[in-house]
Amino acid sequence: MTDVLEERRRALDEAMRTRGAWPEDAPWVRDAFDALPRHAFAPDRLWDWDGNAYVPVDRSASPGRWAELVYAGPDDAAVTEITDGLPSSSLSAPAVVATMLDSLDVHPGHHVLELGTGTGWNAALIAHRVGTSGRVTSVEASTGLADAAARALNRAGARVDVAVGNGNLGRPATAPHDRVIATYAVDHVPWTWIAQTVPGGDLVFPLGRMGHFAVTVADDHRSARGWMHGLAQFMNARDIPAPAATVRSYTQVRAGRAPDDKRGVDRDITPLHTDVNLLWALRMALPDVVYATDTDRDGVNAWIHDGTSSWAVVTTEPDGGARTEQGGPRRLFDAVETAWDAWTAHWQVSRWDHGITLTEREQYVWEGDPDTGRRHRLPSPGST
Numbered sequence: 001m002t003d004v005l006e007e008r009r010r011a012l013d014e015a016m017r018t019r020g021a022w023p024e025d026a027p028w029v030r031d032a033f034d035a036l037p038r039h040a041f042a043p044d045r046l047w048d049w050d051g052n053a054y055v056p057v058d059r060s061a062s063p064g065r066w067a068e069l070v071y072a073g074p075d076d077a078a079v080t081e082i083t084d085g086l087p088s089s090s091l092s093a094p095a096v097v098a099t100m101l102d103s104l105d106v107h108p109g110h111h112v113l114e115l116g117t118g119t120g121w122n123a124a125l126i127a128h129r130v131g132t133s134g135r136v137t138s139v140e141a142s143t144g145l146a147d148a149a150a151r152a153l154n155r156a157g158a159r160v161d162v163a164v165g166n167g168n169l170g171r172p173a174t175a176p177h178d179r180v181i182a183t184y185a186v187d188h189v190p191w192t193w194i195a196q197t198v199p200g201g202d203l204v205f206p207l208g209r210m211g212h213f214a215v216t217v218a219d220d221h222r223s224a225r226g227w228m229h230g231l232a233q234f235m236n237a238r239d240i241p242a243p244a245a246t247v248r249s250y251t252q253v254r255a256g257r258a259p260d261d262k263r264g265v266d267r268d269i270t271p272l273h274t275d276v277n278l279l280w281a282l283r284m285a286l287p288d289v290v291y292a293t294d295t296d297r298d299g300v301n302a303w304i305h306d307g308t309s310s311w312a313v314v315t316t317e318p319d320g321g322a323r324t325e326q327g328g329p330r331r332l333f334d335a336v337e338t339a340w341d342a343w344t345a346h347w348q349v350s351r352w353d354h355g356i357t358l359t360e361r362e363q364y365v366w367e368g369d370p371d372t373g374r375r376h377r378l379p380s381p382g383s384t
Contacts, residue, residue, distance in 0.1 A: 005070075009071060012074070016098070021098055029125070032124075046080060047079040048079075054085065081142075091121060099212075109131065109134045110134050115184070117146055117149045120138070120160065120162070123160045124153055128158070132159070135174075167182065167184065172192075180193050180196070180203040180205075183206075183234065184234055185209070187379060197217045198217065202214060202215065203224065209283060222360070225356065250303040253307060261325070262324070272293050286339055289305070289336075301315045309329060312331070349368055
């Protein structure tokens, strides 16, 4: 088993190197990965999707498959917990972990607060960086996960204080913190995170299904501002239901219903499959909508739904044109075209040219310039 794990580790390291996933300006990340192997924090039971449901993969019964799941690839998370048939905790994808740690800009001696301990691996990597002069505090909502993570951290010799609690409340007892990092997605950033970070300190967090942002707290402690750093999606906080569109499939939403609307499409739909900047813009404009695309001999096809009752399918026809069929109370492809046109009219802003501003009163994502760029306001907690 040791040989298999070492082989998988080397393969992942090489895959990360080949695609440039090791941060050049943070070489400590690769060193930490080497010092604290991922499998040392993986539970003995992982979960694998068999095409219909998640099935358990136990280390004792299927050591080879277990090792494959732990070290699947740079973009592959290992599911460590299932709740109500859906993933509720995981070992995050290695490339995402590396990118977020690079974004955090953590240094020796820093006091870091992590929200969402999970297996403890991410906290261990941070502890490796801050050293004996620093401090890492990690908050986990699940008592079972917190206990397991604490044991794994102790075995690894990683100095991390693990606490059970609500991550959205931060950790007042250990504030202020030089850096704060969340490993679960929020739709609205808790102000407590900013309040518990020193002026000039940095926070890294995933925002909804959009990606992760890195912000710096202003010197007057009244705001924080920064840029989008990555596109990976994360699980929501445990007390926040997963977005409906990520739980139900297009087939489930359509449920065999005939379309309410059919029409031709007067545009090339190829960018829905190829242009990640367009997909980012659509995610900003229609955050509750999911898109799936594929190609056949005629061209690109797209399936769109909102997880509840509305759906649309767009198909490329043999003559090169396209048609759409839509059903439900919302005309989703109409909404997509409106958002698409607005993005085009605003100079097709790249996903990397989006930032975020946070104050105690409002939060918004902006395009290009924090003061003059087009703004997308985030909903307040509890709003619809």
